[in-house]
Amino acid sequence: MSLIEIKDLHATVSDKEILKGIDLTVDAGEIHAVMGPNGSGKSTLAQVLAGNPAYEVTGGSVTYDGKDLLALPPEERAQHGIFLAFQYPVEIPGVSNAYFLRAAYNEVRKAHGEEEVDPLEFADFMEEKLALVDMDASMLNRSVNQGFSGGEKKRNEILQMAVLQPRLAILDETESGLDIDALRIVADGVNKLKRPDNATIVVTHYQRLLNYIVPDFVHVLVNGRIAKSGGKELALELEDKGYDWVTSGAPVGAGAA
Amino acid sequence: MSSSIETLISREYQHGFVTDIESDTMPAGLSEDVVRAISEKKSEPAFMVEWRLKAYRRWLSMKEPHWPNVTYGPIDYQATSYYSAPKTKTPLGSIDDVDPELLKTYAKLGIPLYEQKMLAGVAVDAIFDSVSVGTTMREELAKHGIIFCSFGEALREHPELVEKYLGSVVPYSDNFFAALNSAVFSDGSFVYVPKGVRCPVELSTYFRINSADTGQFERTLIIADEGAYVSYLEGCTAPKRSTNQLHAAVVELVALKGATIKYSTVQNWYAGDKEGRGGIYNFVTKRGKAAENAKISWTQVETGSAITWKYPSVILQGDNSVGEFYSVAVVNNKQQADTGTKMIHIGRNTKSTIVSKGISAGEGNNSYRGRVQVLPRATGARNYTQCDSMLVGNRCGAHTFPYIEVGNNSAIVEHEASTSKIGEDQIFYLKQRGLSAEQAVSMIVSGFCKEVFKELPMEFALEAQALLGITLEGSVG
Ligand SMILES: Nc1ncnc2c1ncn2[C@@H]1O[C@H](COP(=O)(O)OP(=O)(O)OP(=O)(O)O)[C@@H](O)[C@H]1O
Ligand SMILES: [Mg+2]
Numbered sequence: 001m002s003l004i005e006i007k008d009l010h011a012t013v014s015d016k017e018i019l020k021g022i023d024l025t026v027d028a029g030e031i032h033a034v035m036g037p038n039g040s041g042k043s044t045l046a047q048v049l050a051g052n053p054a055y056e057v058t059g060g061s062v063t064y065d066g067k068d069l070l071a072l073p074p075e076e077r078a079q080h081g082i083f084l085a086f087q088y089p090v091e092i093p094g095v096s097n098a099y100f101l102r103a104a105y106n107e108v109r110k111a112h113g114e115e116e117v118d119p120l121e122f123a124d125f126m127e128e129k130l131a132l133v134d135m136d137a138s139m140l141n142r143s144v145n146q147g148f149s150g151g152e153k154k155r156n157e158i159l160q161m162a163v164l165q166p167r168l169a170i171l172d173e174t175e176s177g178l179d180i181d182a183l184r185i186v187a188d189g190v191n192k193l194k195r196p197d198n199a200t201i202v203v204t205h206y207q208r209l210l211n212y213i214v215p216d217f218v219h220v221l222v223n224g225r226i227a228k229s230g231g232k233e234l235a236l237e238l239e240d241k242g243y244d245w246v247t248s249g250a251p252v253g254a255g256a257a
Numbered sequence: 258m259s260s261s262i263e264t265l266i267s268r269e270y271q272h273g274f275v276t277d278i279e280s281d282t283m284p285a286g287l288s289e290d291v292v293r294a295i296s297e298k299k300s301e302p303a304f305m306v307e308w309r310l311k312a313y314r315r316w317l318s319m320k321e322p323h324w325p326n327v328t329y330g331p332i333d334y335q336a337t338s339y340y341s342a343p344k345t346k347t348p349l350g351s352i353d354d355v356d357p358e359l360l361k362t363y364a365k366l367g368i369p370l371y372e373q374k375m376l377a378g379v380a381v382d383a384i385f386d387s388v389s390v391g392t393t394m395r396e397e398l399a400k401h402g403i404i405f406c407s408f409g410e411a412l413r414e415h416p417e418l419v420e421k422y423l424g425s426v427v428p429y430s431d432n433f434f435a436a437l438n439s440a441v442f443s444d445g446s447f448v449y450v451p452k453g454v455r456c457p458v459e460l461s462t463y464f465r466i467n468s469a470d471t472g473q474f475e476r477t478l479i480i481a482d483e484g485a486y487v488s489y490l491e492g493c494t495a496p497k498r499s500t501n502q503l504h505a506a507v508v509e510l511v512a513l514k515g516a517t518i519k520y521s522t523v524q525n526w527y528a529g530d531k532e533g534r535g536g537i538y539n540f541v542t543k544r545g546k547a548a549e550n551a552k553i554s555w556t557q558v559e560t561g562s563a564i565t566w567k568y569p570s571v572i573l574q575g576d577n578s579v580g581e582f583y584s585v586a587v588v589n590n591k592q593q594a595d596t597g598t599k600m601i602h603i604g605r606n607t608k609s610t611i612v613s614k615g616i617s618a619g620e621g622n623n624s625y626r627g628r629v630q631v632l633p634r635a636t637g638a639r640n641y642t643q644c645d646s647m648l649v650g651n652r653c654g655a656h657t658f659p660y661i662e663v664g665n666n667s668a669i670v671e672h673e674a675s676t677s678k679i680g681e682d683q684i685f686y687l688k689q690r691g692l693s694a695e696q697a698v699s700m701i702v703s704g705f706c707k708e709v710f711k712e713l714p715m716e717f718a719l720e721a722q723a724l725l726g727i728t729l730e731g732s733v734g
Binding site for chain 1: 680681682683685686687688689690691692693694696700701703704705706707708
């Protein structure tokens with residue numbers, strides 16, 4: 001059974017149709033890259049999968065782990081293992097990163113019938129997670145994303161991913177704002193978190209990231225549809241020829257093989 | 258699936274139950290005879306009845322104030338009963354003598370009156386309606402010479418202290434509601450901490466209005482003698498009622514030379530239903546007077562009541578005295594709050610800090626009203642005011658009315674204000690990490706209120722945070 005199966009997904013925002021029939025299937029253990037020009041609907045797809053109420057699904061279906069994903073409220077999707085690393089992480093003034101992370105971690109544990117952890121246990125648990133993204137423990141005492149640099153925000157997203165250990169992680173342009181070293185660290189983190197039973201969708205503009213996070217499939221999203229799919233070499237070809245190459249040619253079979 | 262913030266669901270007020278207890282309630286109405294009768298029932302000394310009568314006569318000549326930014330129907334003062342006492346054997350020797358029904362009520366409220374608070378090191382003077390029914394840790398406090406008892410007891414056992422300080426900060430003529438309270442107040446708390454004594458425990462009182470249509474007129478007087486320190490906690494809940502209930506309390510704090518009084522409130526009275534029916538009218542006068550080098554700090558978390566009208570203030574009388582006001586006021590549904598503070602700088606080098614956090618949800622209306630007054634001789638006075646409002650949804654309101662009067666040009670007065678909206682994006686971000694809408698709002702709001710919560714004693718802060726969540730429950734979808 002596929003981990004997630006997206007069929008003919010249509011979605012609008014402010015009455016404007018953005019997703020115009022997306023088909024995409026991701027199996028456990030796979031990494032999929034989604035590329036495409038600005039405004040083509042990549043973030044919209046990510047937000048719709050996470051359940052952002054600002055987007056309205058107008059057609060199609062999404063089956064996740066055998067469930068009708070679109071029927072679940074966002075917090076339940078998260079508790080069932082869907083994680084979105086935001087392109088623009090949100091600031092929550094006055095709420096410490098540690099408190100927030102522990103609250104989120106405990107919600108996910110509760111959903112799995114596990115005991116909540118107390119602050120001391122959590123601190124131990126966090127040590128290893130911080131090391132994974134090479135983040136200083138002092139970041140835990142700061143307000144969530146407030147005053148974080150662009151790169152720190154992105155790293156914080158991956159830290160959250162490491163804590164929540166999702167089954168399907170969707171990384172929306174996580175590389176933007178990262179310097180070369182940070183890029184490597186983040187990519188390393190993502191690779192270490194890879195397990196046979198989870199999957200990752202990486203939204204990116206740059207082939208560079210895919211040198212570190214090697215995808216099994218690459219999809220090109222153009223104007224709300226997947227215009228082309230292929231293996232990792234498709235990313236190289238895109239870098240070479242630009243998106244025009246995809247848009248001018250006739251759309252090739254959509255969805256992963 | 259458009260904006261979800263406006264979706265309202267509601268949860269019945271958690272503490273909305275009524276205890277089945279016989280009350281000894283006076284018939285409705287107010288007159289000199291009623292004032293005398295109240296005093297008589299409580300076997301008060303002569304000076305007290307005279308003071309009450311003066312207050313009553315003064316009250317007759319006063320008009321109900323309508324300058325606060327709140328609206329409500331006319332109050333019929335003759336339709337209110339001014340005295341209600343639970344019928345129990347008096348006087349109570351120990352906690353075991355307390356009516357078991359009452360103890361059950363406290364248990365329902367989650368008030369660990371006896372054992373838990375004892376373990377936690379908190380002395381509790383529980384007020385049920387108007388008469389104190391239980392006091393703990395009296396002996397421990399007595400060892401330090403600290404008096405912590407009901408107002409009635411203080412009048413019987415320490416009349417000289419009451420006579421000396423009663424009305425010294427809030428005179429009976431101060432305002433309409435203070436005058437009414439002075440005439441008919443039923444009971445309340447009294448604290449005296451002697452010279453140089455640091456009160457070893459947080460003193461705590463729980464208030465609860467129970468009898469239907471009974472006005473509640475609490476009177477609290479706290480005196481910290483020279484160099485003394487005391488921290489006092491006040492928490493309130495009330496059962497659900499369909500008619501509005503007037504509450505007009507007076508709190509007076511006297512901080513003598515070098516003394517410190519910290520007064521914390523968590524107020525969770527019944528706010529009325531979603532339509533705005535019922536709920537408590539909370540018209541309170543709270544004021545402290547700080548002598549030389551003394552410090553008075555008010556911290557309040559106001560989540561309840563249909564209408565709140567309350568300005569805990571400090572008269573910075575002595576040189577180098579310090580006044581603080583930390584406030585969180587939350588309104589949801591049709592609640593209205595007009596709250597803030599007055600800092601009156603009289604002495605030299607006096608310092609005041611005001612941090613006000615107003616949160617409005619539903620159709621709630623929240624006003625901050627503050628006055629910073631620097632008198633001509635207050636050389637070197639400083640004030641810092643920060644006044645932040647947060648809106649949840651589109652139908653609520655936030656208003657600020659800061660008044661600043663500076664009569665000494667060496668004074669430094671700073672005022673900062675901000676208004677923000679709780680963002681859909683913030684809520685979604687937290688939901689995406691597995692938190693429910695309620696948890697998300699409560700987390701965002703707690704973050705917003707952090708500077709105030711950190712002023713509260715630890716266990717109180719947790720209670721306050723939980724209350725915020727409950728109050729705002731249903732304000733987002
Ligand atoms: N809230 C909104 N209101 C109006 N239009 C929106 C909204 N959100 C997205 N859009 C529009 O939807 C389209 C797709 O946006 P989306 O963010 O999904 O693109 P993207 O592929 O992620 O682009 P980028 O590479 O620049 O991140 C854009 O034209 C954008 O302007
Ligand atoms: Mg995008």
